Amino acid sequence: MRSAALSAADAEAFASAPAPKRPVRWHILVFLAPAASIYTVVMLLPLVESLWLSFFTTGADRSVVFTGLGNYARLLLDPTWARFFWNALRNNLIFFAINMAVQNPIGILLAALLSLPKLRGRGFYRTAFFLPTMLSFVIVGFVWRLLLSPTWGVAKSFLSFFGLGAWFEPWLGQSSTALITLSLISVWQFVGIPMMLVHAALLIIPDELIEAAESEGIVGFAQFFKVKLPLIWPSIGIVSMLTFVGNFNAFDLVFISQGSNAGPDYSTDLLGTLLYRSYFGAGTQIGDPYMGATVAGVMFAIIFGGVALYLITIQRRIAYYSF
Amino acid sequence: MSVIVGARSSIVRSAFVHIVLIVYTIIALIPAIVVLVNSFKSRRAIFGSPMSLPTPDTFSLIGYQRVFERGNFLLYFENSVIVTLVSLALIIVFGAMAAFALSEYEFRGHRALGLYLVLGVMIPIRLGTVGIVKLMASAGLSDTLTALILVYTAQGLPLAIYILAEFMRGVSADLKSAARIDGLSEYSILFFVVMPLIRPAIATIVVFTMIPIWNDLWFPLVLAPGERTRTITIGAQSFVGQFLTDWNAVLAALSLAILPVLVLYLAFSRQLIRGLTAGAVK
Amino acid sequence: MSRWNGLAIVGAALIAMGLSIPARATDLIIESWRNDDLAIWQDKIIPVFEAKHPDIKVTFSPYAPREYDAALNVKLKAGTAGDLITCRPFDLSLKLFNDGQLAPLNDLPGIDNFTKLAKAAWTTDDGKTTFCVPMAAVIHGFFYNKAIFKKLNLEPPQTMDEFFAVLDKVKKDGEYTPLVLGTADQWDSAYMGYQNIGPSYWQGENGRLGLLDGSQKLTDPQFVEPFKVLARWGQYMGDGYSARTYADSQNLFTLGKGAIYPTGSWETATFRSQADFDLGIFPPPRPKAGDQCFINDHPDIGLGLNPASKNAAAARVFLEWLTTPEFAEIYANQLPGFFPLQSAEVKLTDPLAQQFASWRKDCKSSFRSFYQILSRGTPSEDSESWVLTANVINGVTTPEQASERLENDLKGWYAPHKK
DSSP: OOOSOOOHHHHHHHHHOSSOOSSOOHHHHHHHHHHHHHIIIIIIHHHHHHHHHTTEEEOTTSOEEEOTTHHHHHHHHSHHHHHHHHHHHHHHHHHHHHIIIIIHHHHHHHHHHHTSTTOTTHHHHHHHHHHHHHSOHHHHHHHHHHHHOTTTOHHHHHHHHTTOGGGOOOGGGSHHHHHHHHHHHHHHHHTHHHHHHHHHHHHHSOHHHHHHHHHTTOOHHHHIIIIIHHHHHHHHHHHHHHHHHHHHTOOHHHHHHHTTTTSSTTTTOOHHHHHHHHHHEETTEEOOHHHHHHHHHHHHHHHHHHHHHHIIIIIHHSOOOOO | OTTTSSOTTOHHHHHHHHHHHHHHHHHHHHHHHHHHHHTTBOHHHHHHSTTSOOOTTTBOOHHHHHHHHSSOHHHHHHHHHHHHHHHHHHHHHHHHHHHHHHHHOOOTTHHHHHHHHHGGGTSOGGGGHHHHHHHHHHTTOTTSHHHHHHHHHHHHHHHHHHHHHHHHHTSOHHHHHHHHHTTOOHHHIIIIIIHHHTHHHHHHHHHHHHHHHHHOOHHHHHHOOSGGGOOHHHHHHTTBOSSOBOHHHHHHHHHHHHHHHHHHHHHHHHHHHHHHHTTSOO | OOHHHHHHHHHHHHHHHHHHSOOOOEEEEEEESOGGGHHHIIIIIHHHHHHHOTTEEEEEEEOOHHHHHHHHHHHHHHTOOOSEEEEOSTHHHHHHHHTTOSOOOTTSTTGGGBOHHHHGGGBOTTSOOBOSEEEEEEEEEEEEEHHHHHHTTOOOOSBHHHHHHHHHHHHHHOSSEEEOOOSSSSHHHIIIIIHHHHHHHHTTHHHHHHHHHTSSOTTSHHHHHHHHHHHTTGGGSOTTGGGOOHHHHHHHHHTTOEEEEEEETTHHHHHHHHOOSOEEEEOOOBSSTTOOOEEEEEEEEEEEEOTTOTTHHHHHHHHHHHTSHHHHHHHHHHSTTOBOOBSSOOOOOOHHHHHHHHHHHHSEEEOOTTSSSTTSSSSOHHHHHHHHHHHHHHTSSOHHHHHHHHHHHHHHHOGGGTO
């Protein structure tokens, strides 16, 4: 039977050892196994398999034929497919640009206002601003369609109230305005996320820093731009990255609002809707799983490439401040 | 201008701020309010005067009636709840376990493994739809809630692991050593010592992960479209016919779908802010 | 009580129960996109069948129409689809058959209650194998608000010129939208615009078959004319029609704000329940007085058997019932506007349905021109026609451009048009 009392040296050695170093540390395996296996089996392997499918196509007698990069060539170069692909890519870039230009600045503005000291009703405002993010795409698409519908005249009456009735147009029905309108609806829906994250980042900034700035006479806008903004760049960086990934994966809003044909005249077609249409078909168009997989492959390359680019170039240059 | 350069307690400045906030509050809330208000009106009133409140003439509960009679709304609701809660539980538990292993121990390849797991944050799981459908089919899990749960768990793990690992690094090492001296197993240390200390992080994960799971349209559609496994988002669509849409029921169904998310959010929002401000995302 | 006595009693009870439990009912599931019909099936159609066959229980399980094809696809691949599959006409179902996901039904008793033409939508190209039981066809036409017509002293138009004259009068009056149609959903422009008035220009089957064998091209005048007519429709469709969905159109018309609604017989039941004015219908106006009239009489819904079904025998019993006049009568009268395809005559009770059906006597029937074979490739002509028709009405594409694009698309993959 071991003595219950250990020498001081023993106790110290025991206390500072990170874990029992003896045989295999089974618990590490146990801890990692469930997450790693679900993640690998359900997320990564299917992705690889889907991408693998993109190297095949249907042969003459309905057999499966290896075609290398043939599908990719078709998608990017053959007019039948390419016109949809390049259109979708262009639309996606516009969608992303609008989100970055509108969503993040508004989010930052709201966050800045919410972080003002002694703000009354902060919790209420926060919940209100976050509510759109909690809504499903079905609600968002449906309601905005209704509000903007020329038949029911809600938006029109609203504008008329301010004497701007002539400005009203069936925005969702015109190729020139449909994409922008949907982008703004998407901004409306997701502004809650940058708002929350930047808000939190602002709350972390120690009071002493703010007080020091104020004692030097830096207040208001100047204070925001000179003191607060540099400290929240990392959050803005992460938000930008998440926006990028989200936007290039976007599908639901367009599907609910415009259908899988992404009308009018494919003006709202994004890579996500192109993927759906390619894989599942639309109306009488029969789907092609191989081209669907090809679209997915290209989307993956774009998203991955974009994020990698971001991490390599920008992320390095953001200074992290810790308190 | 005294509005910009002024003492902190300028009333004008404060009013200005509130005006901006209120304007945006209206913009943010109007659509949900429109859905909610119209769900209590008759069809004629919904389309005759969409922006007006229900009057004694136009007030109607027919939408809600139909939702509960026709279709299995309670079933869809139940399915959504089961899928969301079980996925959340698995994400938190498995995520915490992996995060703990990554943040607590040194072992060969732990950095690479960490990167591998967190990489998933950038990968949109939908791109693998084709593969996932086949996987579930061959595992005999097509049209089951289990398939959905597995997919959402896989989707939520990377972000959860990232956030939890960050937080766990902040838990004092002395506390853990003391626990070891007391003879607690590693498992007990994780679940009874560390987890309770990082509640804000858990709350953060719950809020951010719950919303996309509850509202998801895609995977319930391709993995579990059968009647018995339908979720609310798909269920609300059951009132949308080929040529005839039961507007009252659709609006009622959508209104009902907002509630749980809102409730969960309110319950967790305090912890959420604490989690965010404690540096979950820097 | 001793343990053995207890067990004996329980055992006896179980045996008694086993003897009295009726044979387990077979459960059949019908997959469909007809959310609209759920109530009718549950309350009026299925009970009749179950009364005759108490050992078979049938469940009608529809999805939202937009999601049906994708969801069905997935379920069939995974082997979890229902026993009976509602078939879309032509290639969409032909593909399922070719993939082995629909069973051949040549040997189904009663399958000969349908003419060859009726079965065309659900038979292989060589005409030899049928794989779905035809259930219903729909007829395209024009609904109008009798009250508005009376007020403005209008008569249902017979020719295109009269049609535009009527529209002009309504537009001049200014209170109502002359033509209720939107281009946001696109399919309504294509089916209720181009495919509605089109057959009158391309002589129905004559034109359609001409396209199939390559003797006629989409750039020929008979196919361009309908687009030219459609290009004139925009000015009568009211404000903001480019953002008007099909549902908006329905509401606009049934709330009495529009005069004429190009649509199909399927709206008969819906409009009856939602409109509080007198409904009238008229067939597509002829290009010139004295022309033969043509209607778009489109086979729309069939029901097929999932070969992987575990209850194939019971499913066949149900399918057989579908070929009987009894079913035809129930279906036609519960869902007025959907016309059964059986050769035998069916007594229709709804006056509008009767009127629609009467057109078949004077007018020659055809169906949507792009549905058979012409949508098999990429791009599918039918899908392209959705976008192009909407564009023509919106004024974004000219009739000539639209026809050219359609013809070029077809040239790309359809041999008879490559020469």
